[in-house]
Amino acid sequence: MTEGADQEEAALVRRIRNGDGRAFSALVEQHMRGAFTVAFRILGNREDAEDVVQEAFVRLAERIDEFHESRAFRPWFYRVVANIALNARRARSVRRTDDIPVTTASSEATPEDEAGRAQIRARVEEALDTLPERQRTIFLLTDVEGMSSTEVGEIVGCAPGTVRWHLHKAREALREVLTPMYGRTE
Amino acid sequence: MTNDESGRREIDPGALIREALGPVPDEQVDWSGLHERVMRSAIPALGGRGVMVRWWEYLARWSVPAAPVAAAASLALLLAMPASDSPDGTVIGGFLNDGLTESESAVFWSEEDDADVLLYAVFDFD
Numbered sequence: 001m002t003e004g005a006d007q008e009e010a011a012l013v014r015r016i017r018n019g020d021g022r023a024f025s026a027l028v029e030q031h032m033r034g035a036f037t038v039a040f041r042i043l044g045n046r047e048d049a050e051d052v053v054q055e056a057f058v059r060l061a062e063r064i065d066e067f068h069e070s071r072a073f074r075p076w077f078y079r080v081v082a083n084i085a086l087n088a089r090r091a092r093s094v095r096r097t098d099d100i101p102v103t104t105a106s107s108e109a110t111p112e113d114e115a116g117r118a119q120i121r122a123r124v125e126e127a128l129d130t131l132p133e134r135q136r137t138i139f140l141l142t143d144v145e146g147m148s149s150t151e152v153g154e155i156v157g158c159a160p161g162t163v164r165w166h167l168h169k170a171r172e173a174l175r176e177v178l179t180p181m182y183g184r185t186e
Numbered sequence: 187m188t189n190d191e192s193g194r195r196e197i198d199p200g201a202l203i204r205e206a207l208g209p210v211p212d213e214q215v216d217w218s219g220l221h222e223r224v225m226r227s228a229i230p231a232l233g234g235r236g237v238m239v240r241w242w243e244y245l246a247r248w249s250v251p252a253a254p255v256a257a258a259a260s261l262a263l264l265l266a267m268p269a270s271d272s273p274d275g276t277v278i279g280g281f282l283n284d285g286l287t288e289s290e291s292a293v294f295w296s297e298e299d300d301a302d303v304l305l306y307a308v309f310d311f312d
Contacts, residue, residue: 021229028224032217037210046211050220057224061231117206124206127199143200144207174199182197 009073016064028057031074035081038155041140042085044125052088056081075154082155086133127177131170138163139170 009030015023032053039049039056059080067076128136134156141152142163149163156163 016232019232021225021232024228024232025221025225028221028228032220032224033212036212036215036220040210044207046214050215050223053220054224054227058228058231061228064232121206124203128203139199139203144204145210171199174203175196178199178202179196182202 006072010069013064013067013069013073016061024061027060031077032057034074035078037145038078038081038141039085041145042082042137043089048088049085052081052085055084059084072154075151078151078155079157082137086137090133123181124178127174130177131173134158135166135170135173138166139174142167143171 009027012023012027016027035053035056036049039052040046043049043052056077060077067073128140131139137156138152141147141155142149147155149160149167153160153163158166
């Protein structure tokens with residue numbers, strides 16, 4: 001995110017504080033997709049992720065005065081999103097994903113292929129669940145979603161170096177769980 | 187990719203998990219519907235700041251609670267209106283025109299784009 005974009009967002013926040021509903025609408029438009037990505041990666045369910053996005057924007061509306069304009073808006077807001085998603089996950093009121101997203105399901109795939117993919121997915125999710133919550137979030141946002149360690153650090157609330165350490169630990173733990181299942185013998 | 191002690195290829199967890207989980211299903215999201223939902227639920231939280239919204243958003247917010255009230259008011263009006271007094275419904279028109287000059291009345295009943303202007307004037311939108 002560039003400095004110009006940060007300034008633009010700070011200007012939108014100022015307009016919202018002055019009662020401009022269109023500025024809020026613009027901020028929603030700019031950030032709902034990114035917020036959905038963060039929420040979906042933590043929850044693994046589209047409907048739950050949409051609910052989290054909605055709740056995060058309501059919280060933003062309630063706490064718009066808590067945002068300091070010297071900070072970048074995006075990581076600040078994504079941290080709100082991640083916290084809500086993590087709480088939802090802890091509450092276990094969420095529906096776990098059983099469906100494979102349409103984009104990953106090939107039209108030529110046989111029912112056996114689909115069943116195999118669902119099985120792999122279930123095992124992968126089990127392996128991810130063995131990680132501590134923070135490590136799991138860091139791994140999903142960094143290695144799966146491709147965010148930088150700086151950005152993920154701002155979302156989960158730790159230094160980039162700590163993010164890299166957690167990432168290393170997460171990869172190690174996952175390799176240990178997944179290699180016996182998926183590592184081909186030489 | 188390296189080998190572990192038993193000669194198995196060590197996997198790249200990132201690549202394996204990316205493939206297993208697939209991309210974020212953003213093409214399945216109704217983004218305009220979600221935007222509308224967000225605005226509908228967040229605007230009341232901003233209400234204390236006198237946030238102005240577009241008139242159709244204002245109407246959308248009030249349409250659900252207003253529907254039963256409007257239905258009850260219509261029913262009450264029908265029951266209260268003696269049939270012999272207004273066989274052609276002119277009483278209603280007269281009631282609504284009360285207190286308006288001829289030109290104001292014309293604007294009020296206009297079906298032109300002035301309706302937007304009027305709503306903005308009434309609700310003080312930006």
